Amino acid sequence: MIEATLCFPLRNRSDDGTDEVLLIEKRRGLGEGWYNGPGGKRETGETFRECAARETREEVGLEVEPAALEKAGELTFLLDGEGHTNCHVYRTRSFTGEPTASDEARPEWVSVDEVPYDQMWDDDSRWLPGVLEGRTVRGEFRFAGGEPLDEAAFVDHDLEWDVSLESGRDGSP
Numbered sequence: 001m002i003e004a005t006l007c008f009p010l011r012n013r014s015d016d017g018t019d020e021v022l023l024i025e026k027r028r029g030l031g032e033g034w035y036n037g038p039g040g041k042r043e044t045g046e047t048f049r050e051c052a053a054r055e056t057r058e059e060v061g062l063e064v065e066p067a068a069l070e071k072a073g074e075l076t077f078l079l080d081g082e083g084h085t086n087c088h089v090y091r092t093r094s095f096t097g098e099p100t101a102s103d104e105a106r107p108e109w110v111s112v113d114e115v116p117y118d119q120m121w122d123d124d125s126r127w128l129p130g131v132l133e134g135r136t137v138r139g140e141f142r143f144a145g146g147e148p149l150d151e152a153a154f155v156d157h158d159l160e161w162d163v164s165l166e167s168g169r170d171g172s173p
């Protein structure tokens with residue numbers, strides 16, 4: 001099973017108070033052409049928080065302290081009945097730097113009320129609105145149709161809201 005992370009930096013615009021989330025337009029790999037949060041696969045020896053912070057730095061140039069990430073979700077994606085990816089979801093209002101494009105990602109601040117769910121993974125519209133409202137979620141999402149995951153069809157899902165995520169599946173929140 002692939003172990004991966006997603007990170008959603010949030011800010012409140014000082015001019016009109018709009019709450020915004022930093023999304024990326026993925027430029028390559030899984031989910032290419034779609035919006036998502038910065039994130040990616042965990043490397044050997046990393047905690048999930050370290051992975052989310054590293055991917056955010058590598059993809060959009062924002063510096064985030066692993067300890068300043070708030071755990072918001074644990075998502076399992078299954079493909080044709082088999083576990084494919086475990087994804088650990090974080091959000092944070094604490095970061096430094098300005099978002100900068102990389103080979104992997106084009107960053108864009110988007111109002112939390114205008115997230116482009118029609119240009120994202122089909123499952124995102126089920127769980128991301130609650131995460132952006134500050135809730136916690138545990139979910140299982142089933143896809144069918146063979147690899148790659150981003151060409152498979154989203155079939156159905158189960159969600160549990162307002163869960164305790166203090167201890168993740170590997171013991172690292």
Ligand SMILES: Nc1ncnc2c1[nH]c(=O)n2[C@H]1C[C@H](O)[C@@H](COP(=O)(O)OP(=O)(O)OP(=O)(O)O)O1
Binds near residue numbers: 028029030031077121
């Ligand atoms: N179904 C679904 N919805 C929302 N987000 C995702 C999925 N499936 C996924 O895999 N993801 C997320 C999880 C990860 O954050 C990315 C995929 O990571 P990927 O680009 O493969 O990982 P990197 O480590 O950045 O890639 P390379 O460096 O190996 O190119 O999508």
